[in-house]
Amino acid sequence: xxxxxxxxxxxxxxxxxxxxxxxxxxxxxxxxxxxxxxxxxxxxxxxxxxxxxxxxxxxxxxxxxxxxxxxxxxxxxxxxxxxxxxxxxxxxxxxxxxxxxxxxxxxxxxxxxxxxxxxxxxxxxxxxxxxxxxxxxxxxxxxxxxxxxxxxxxxxxxxxxxxxxxxxxxxxxxxxxxxxxxxxxxxxxxxxxxxxxxxxxxxxxxxxxxxxxxxxxxxxxxxxxxxxxxxxx
Amino acid sequence: xxxxxxxxxxxxxxxxxxxxxxxxxxxxxxxxxxxxxxxxxxxxxxxxxxxxxxxxxxxxxxxxxxxxxxxxxxxxxxxxxxxxxxxxxxxxxxxxxxxxxxxxxxxxxxxxxxxxxxxxxxxxxxxxxxxxxxxxxxxxxxxxxxxxxxxxxxxxxxxxxxxxxxxxxxxxxxxxxxxxxxxxxxxxxxxxxxxxxxxxxxxxxxxxxxxxxxxxxxxxxxxxxxxxxxxxx
DNA sequence: GTATTCAGACCTGTATACAGAATAAGCCGT
DNA sequence: ACGGCTTATTCTGTATACAGGTCTGAATAC
Numbered sequence: 001x002x003x004x005x006x007x008x009x010x011x012x013x014x015x016x017x018x019x020x021x022x023x024x025x026x027x028x029x030x031x032x033x034x035x036x037x038x039x040x041x042x043x044x045x046x047x048x049x050x051x052x053x054x055x056x057x058x059x060x061x062x063x064x065x066x067x068x069x070x071x072x073x074x075x076x077x078x079x080x081x082x083x084x085x086x087x088x089x090x091x092x093x094x095x096x097x098x099x100x101x102x103x104x105x106x107x108x109x110x111x112x113x114x115x116x117x118x119x120x121x122x123x124x125x126x127x128x129x130x131x132x133x134x135x136x137x138x139x140x141x142x143x144x145x146x147x148x149x150x151x152x153x154x155x156x157x158x159x160x161x162x163x164x165x166x167x168x169x170x171x172x173x174x175x176x177x178x179x180x181x182x183x184x185x186x187x188x189x190x191x192x193x194x195x196x197x198x199x200x201x202x203x204x205x206x207x208x209x210x211x212x213x214x215x216x217x218x219x220x221x222x223x224x225x226x227x228x229x230x231x232x233x
Numbered sequence: 234x235x236x237x238x239x240x241x242x243x244x245x246x247x248x249x250x251x252x253x254x255x256x257x258x259x260x261x262x263x264x265x266x267x268x269x270x271x272x273x274x275x276x277x278x279x280x281x282x283x284x285x286x287x288x289x290x291x292x293x294x295x296x297x298x299x300x301x302x303x304x305x306x307x308x309x310x311x312x313x314x315x316x317x318x319x320x321x322x323x324x325x326x327x328x329x330x331x332x333x334x335x336x337x338x339x340x341x342x343x344x345x346x347x348x349x350x351x352x353x354x355x356x357x358x359x360x361x362x363x364x365x366x367x368x369x370x371x372x373x374x375x376x377x378x379x380x381x382x383x384x385x386x387x388x389x390x391x392x393x394x395x396x397x398x399x400x401x402x403x404x405x406x407x408x409x410x411x412x413x414x415x416x417x418x419x420x421x422x423x424x425x426x427x428x429x430x431x432x433x434x435x436x437x438x439x440x441x442x443x444x445x446x447x448x449x450x451x452x453x454x455x456x457x458x459x460x461x462x463x464x465x466x
Numbered sequence: 467g468t469a470t471t472c473a474g475a476c477c478t479g480t481a482t483a484c485a486g487a488a489t490a491a492g493c494c495g496t
Numbered sequence: 497a498c499g500g501c502t503t504a505t506t507c508t509g510t511a512t513a514c515a516g517g518t519c520t521g522a523a524t525a526c
Contacts, residue, residue, distance in 0.1 A: 004294045005509080006282070030478070040511045041478090042275065049239070049279045053286035055378075061237045062517060064478060077375040080321070084376070088317030142310040143317070145288075146379065238479080264507070273481045274508090295487060297508060 009037055009047035017056040018155050019222040020214055022067035028057070030064065054149060070157075072204045078154045079203065083196045085147050086131060090176070090192045092138035094185045102181050105133055109173055115166045121223055123166065124159055125231035130173050134180070157206045159223055160213075161198075242270055242280035250289040251388050252455040253447055255300035261290070263297065287382060303390075305437045311387045312436065316429045318380050319364060323421045325371035326413050335414050338366055342406055348399045354456055356399065357392055358464035363406050367413070390439045392456055393446075394431075 013033075016022045034044045048065045051057045058066045112118075112126045128151055135147045151158075162169070172195045179188035213220050246266070249255045267277045281298045284290045291299045345351075345359045361384055368380045384391075395402070405428045412421035446453050 007294070029476095031476090042510055042512090045279055045479090046282045049282045050286040053283040055375075061240070062478070074374070077373045080325075080371075080373055081318075081375045081379060084317050084321035085314075087321070088313070092313075138313075140310045140313055141307070142288075142314045142383075146314065150375075262507075275480055275482090278509090295508070 005039060006043045006046045006050075009039060009044055010050050012037060013047055013051060014054075014056060014152070015225075017051065017067055018152055019225060020067070020156055020210075021222050023214055024067055025069040026067045027063070028065040028067065055153060070207065070210075072200065072207050075154060075157055075207055076198070076200060076203050078150050079196065079198050082147065082150045082154070083193065085143055085150070086135065086192050086196055087189050089135040089138040089140075089143055089147070090180065090188045091185055092140070092143075093134050093180050094183050094188055096139055097134075097137035097180060099181070101137065102177065105130070106177055106181070108133075109170070109177065113170045113174075115170065120159055120162055121226050122231045123169070124155070124162055125226045125228055127158075127162070127169060127173075128155075129228040129231075134176075155225060156223070157203070157210060159225070160206045160209050161202070238272060239276045239279045239283075242272060242277055243283050245270055246280055246284060247287075247289060247385070248458070250284065250300055251385055252458055253300070253389055253443075254455050256447055257300055258302040259300045260296070261298040261300065288386060303440065303443075305433065305440050308387060308390055308440055309431070309433060309436050311383050312429065312431050315380065315383045315387070316426065318376055318383070319368065319425050319429055320422050322368040322371040322373075322376055322380070323409070323413065323425045324418055325373065326367050327416050327418045327421055329372055330367075330370035330413060332414070334370065335410065338363070339410055339414070341366075342403070342410065346403045346407075348403065353392060353395055354459050355464045356402070357388070357395055358459045358461055360391075360395070360402060360406075361388075362461040362464075367409075370413075388458060389456075390436070390443060392458070393439045393442050394435070 013022075022028065028048065030041050030044060030048075034041050037044065048057060049059075052059045052065065056068060058068050060066070109130070115123055118126075132144065132147060132151070135144050138144075172191065176188060176191045176195060179191055246255075255261065261281065263274050263277060263281075267274050270277065281290060282292075285292045285298070289301060291301050293299070342363070348356055351359075365377065365380060365384070368377050371377075405424065409421060409424045409428060412424055
């Protein structure tokens with residue numbers, strides 16, 4: 001019996017939902033997708049059901065599965081949830097992170113800080129790694145799990161957003177880390193807040209741009225998002 | 234074609250996981266459960282997969298589905314995640330909640346405040362309703378969805394915990410609401426923090442008591458948790 | 467030209483069958 | 497009596513079949 005087929009399908013389809021190879025609102029044809037992924041509909045549907053529970057897809061009884069459509073409000077909701085979680089994580093990091101761990105993260109920023117010559121995909125991987133490392137300092141698996149889920153769901157919008165923030169990002173990360181190293185809880189939280197919060201019009205712009213790329217641009221190549229280890233190379 | 238069978242199964246099994254009719258760590262026999270719920274294994278497994286993604290169950294390839302086992306740390310993690318979310322929601326409620334909405338919530342507290350003669354299940358429903366109403370003031374669906382999930386997963390422990398907090402709860406709720414009505418953000422957040430935070434030994438006590446009820450007490454009757462409308466009656 | 471209806475194709479929802487792994491039971495040797 | 501091995505049983509993982517919705521599109525009426 002093949003080991004972990006549902007998990008593999010889940011990972012594949014999740015990636016497709018994240019980079020919108022499955023277009024927002026698009027219906028998923030189970031037979032076609034199962035052929036493409038070389039499995040039958042039974043494990044495929046199990047994976048799809050997981051993705052519904054995780055918020056990547058929607059399901060309508062009798063109609064089937066659809067890639068989730070994101071309104072400006074929904075993207076904003078996710079940014080805010082991220083803000084709520086990271087605020088808490090920053091506070092906990094101030095209390096719990098070891099000096100050595102923080103020094104290592106500082107070295108990481110030194111290593112990856114210069115945005116020159118980096119692809120957006122690399123920069124995004126570095127960015128998420130920074131934030132998820134801080135989240136890991138909270139020593140709370142649920143915080144990490146939830147943050148990873150939220151980050152994945154807004155990854156495409158952040159990828160667009162990052163274009164106009166390349167310069168600011170590094171400095172802000174450095175400032176956040178310095179505040180944590182100085183064990184200054186209030187400052188750390190305030191900096192995280194300022195770093196993550198987006199005005200509604202900024203989000204609206206990203207969503208508009210997203211739609212333009214996906215539905216107007218006719219030869220759009222989907223970004224190849226990377227995990228940290230893939231980006232290091 | 235019956236409409237929404239997977240959703241129905243999901244709701245049923247979710248309820249079983251919440252009140253631990255499925256014991257922590259227990260393996261789920263798919264054939265037996267599918268007979269009991271009068272469906273075949275296919276939709277049953279789809280529902281189980283959703284519950285895995287939501288954190289109620291675990292899955293081991295080749296072994297099957299298991300009800301999730303909660304360590305003290307894991308319960309604490311969930312309490313903290315709840316704290317992170319409710320802090321944020323309280324801030325937003327201060328900014329966004331209409332006076333009329335807040336007055337209505339105050340009336341609710343008046344109506345349900347006296348713990349005398351109420352079952353623990355009713356009090357817990359009232360309690361969650363209060364918190365989820367405040368979360369709804371944040372006008373953020375993801376906040377609401379995530380909070381509902383976290384609350385469900387720690388419901389059993391809160392049910393145990395509530396026994397020793399009957400008296401404090403009402404007053405603390407009242408104070409939180411007053412702070413929001415006074416549009417005092419700092420005070421509201423501080424009060425929410427104090428209301429939700431638990432010391433590790435308090436959580437350890439609840440987990441211990443939970444195990445005692447489930448595995449030692451031989452004729453334990455599982456609580457019949459209620460939604461708000463069921464509790465009103 | 468536009469709206470409507472009906473037929474056909476397509477697709478989903480669920481049950482069931484079957485292969486193979488995991489677990490339990492039985493047996494034997496010590 | 498107890499531990500290890502072998503066998504039998506149980507249960508999971510996946511494919512497939514089929515019943516009934518749902519959607520598409522052509523033909524018809526206006």
